[in-house]
Amino acid sequence: MGATHTIASQAPALAGQRTDQPPALAGQSREVILAARDVTVGFGSKLVLEHLDLDVYRGEVLGFVGGSGTGKSVLMRAILGLTPRRSGRIEVFGQDLDTAAPEQRNQIERRWGVLFQQGALFSSLTVKQNIQVPMREYTTLSQQLMDELAWLKLELVGLPRDAADKYPSELSGGMVKRASLARALALDPDLVFLDEPTSGLDPIGAAAFDGLIAKLRQTLGLTVYMVTHDLDSLHSICDRIAVLAEKRVLLAGTIDDMMASDHPWVKAYFRGERALRRV
């Protein structure tokens, strides 16, 4: 993991970016599990991200916020290698994604799980088959073992065993999110990317989902990168929050840092009328 620290130590001090120890990691040495440096992404003549830097620490829940259309999903997709970068470097688990050999890249992908916005389950596959997609792609496990693992994952996310043979269209919104999370956990990842996991859920369902993420982080030692608009999630389960604005990570720190910020967007988001109504 030496290289992980290399990129971190080479990083310039980021303007306005706080480097406080996340509460969950207090007293431990911080290991950067994901480092983005000087990342620029654009479409045609439009730049969405420009010279963006970001660190994600092992074991933390990082909430990623920003106005609609600022590029949160684009950054997540760029990290995953689904959207090309114009420039910049991304290291995950200490490996530069651009220079990793195909086999190394494969190993990295096995260690992360992704929950896309809207769940993105394959509609023609049952829940069990969806959970087994990554298993088929990256392992040579027997069908029986994959079935047992799929049931285990369902249990982990709080779905009944009989959900295994249902199709996504037969599930409620909350069940789709849980099934998608089960698929993201299929290969026992170290790092999970969640794109707006609580959107579309009622407040009780959203709180239950937050509780599930917190429990999984605690029991599995997961690192969670979570794009969200949900203030309750930010307050209740995130160790740190990163704010995307002006095409870069403008501020990263604890919820207290967010509450103390005088940046107009951060202030409006965390201390605006809607935010204050939640207390």
Ligand SMILES: Nc1ncnc2c1ncn2[C@@H]1O[C@H](COP(=O)(O)OP(=O)(O)OP(=O)(O)O)[C@@H](O)[C@H]1O
């Ligand atoms: N494949 C693409 N081609 C062209 N433009 C794109 C593409 N993907 C994203 N964009 C543009 O990039 C910008 C950022 O989009 P993105 O989906 O990352 O926003 P977001 O911050 O996730 O928004 P939201 O919070 O509403 O989900 C938008 O202007 C979007 O139209």
